[in-house]
Amino acid sequence: MSTLHTVNKSPFDRGSLASALAHALPGDAILLIEDGVVGARAAAQKTADLVQAAMPACSLYVLGPDLAARGIPVTDVVGGMTVVDYAGFVDLVAGHDRTQAWL
Amino acid sequence: MSDTKRFLYVNRKAPHGTVYALESLEVVLIGAAFEQDVSLAFLDDGVFQLIKKQVTTGIGVKNFAPTYRALGDYDVKKVFVERESLEERGLSEDDLMAITHENDDEEDVSSVEIVDRARMAEIMAAQDVILSF
Numbered sequence: 453m454s455t456l457h458t459v460n461k462s463p464f465d466r467g468s469l470a471s472a473l474a475h476a477l478p479g480d481a482i483l484l485i486e487d488g489v490v491g492a493r494a495a496a497q498k499t500a501d502l503v504q505a506a507m508p509a510c511s512l513y514v515l516g517p518d519l520a521a522r523g524i525p526v527t528d529v530v531g532g533m534t535v536v537d538y539a540g541f542v543d544l545v546a547g548h549d550r551t552q553a554w555l
Numbered sequence: 556m557s558d559t560k561r562f563l564y565v566n567r568k569a570p571h572g573t574v575y576a577l578e579s580l581e582v583v584l585i586g587a588a589f590e591q592d593v594s595l596a597f598l599d600d601g602v603f604q605l606i607k608k609q610v611t612t613g614i615g616v617k618n619f620a621p622t623y624r625a626l627g628d629y630d631v632k633k634v635f636v637e638r639e640s641l642e643e644r645g646l647s648e649d650d651l652m653a654i655t656h657e658n659d660d661e662e663d664v665s666s667v668e669i670v671d672r673a674r675m676a677e678i679m680a681a682q683d684v685i686l687s688f
Contacts, residue, residue, distance in 0.1 A: 453680065455679065455685075467599060468567075471567070471598070474676075475672065475679060476676070477676055477677075550682060550683065550684065550685055551685070552565065552685040552687060553687040554687065555567070555575075555687050555688070
């Protein structure tokens with residue numbers, strides 16, 4: 453019984469990512485999409501630490517097309533995160549019992 | 556009824572600045588007609604939705620806050636408010652409006668339960684469907 457949490461807002465703009473991570477249980481997955489992908493950059497110390505602290509209890513994913521659209525190379529992503537495409541997004545939704553969108 | 560599902564409406568935004576809070580409340584009231592197992596969660600800035608004595612005349616929008624008091628009449632009896640979200644904002648349970656429902660003895664009892672973050676996470680994990688606002 454696990455949950456997929458999606459985060460679509462930048463952690464520099466809102467507390468959605470922090471709140472999602474604070475409510476995620478071990479075994480849950482967190483997927484960063486839209487402006488949420490800004491939180492996947494390893495060079496941004498504060499948000500990278502936040503994301504890293506959630507692993508390995510939770511699995512962290514980021515949507516590749518949203519990274520590319522924002523000019524963020526996959527090589528800039530925090531180590532341990534998995535980059536997925538839209539098909540991977542669908543697999544994540546199908547693979548969890550529920551999806552919670554942290555708007 | 557075997558096809559009853561557990562629905563949680565998650566409210567994380569302050570009222571009036573955006574339409575999320577009002578839309579959530581309307582969906583809850585409409586959804587109540589479908590006789591599902593409904594809970595409401597208020598966390599982060601969503602706790603401001605339940606503050607007493609909201610006065611919206613000065614900003615020219617309808618004050619929908621009194622409508623929360625109707626939830627009991629729609630058989631919505633579970634309103635969870637996160638303790639840490641209140642505390643971070645300098646708020647306490649005393650700042651929240653009364654939301655009640657009738658129990659089996661026809662007494663008005665509070666629908667509001669203050670829960671800590673860990674309990675809120677468990678409540679979320681126990682749902683079939685989560686609708687976010």
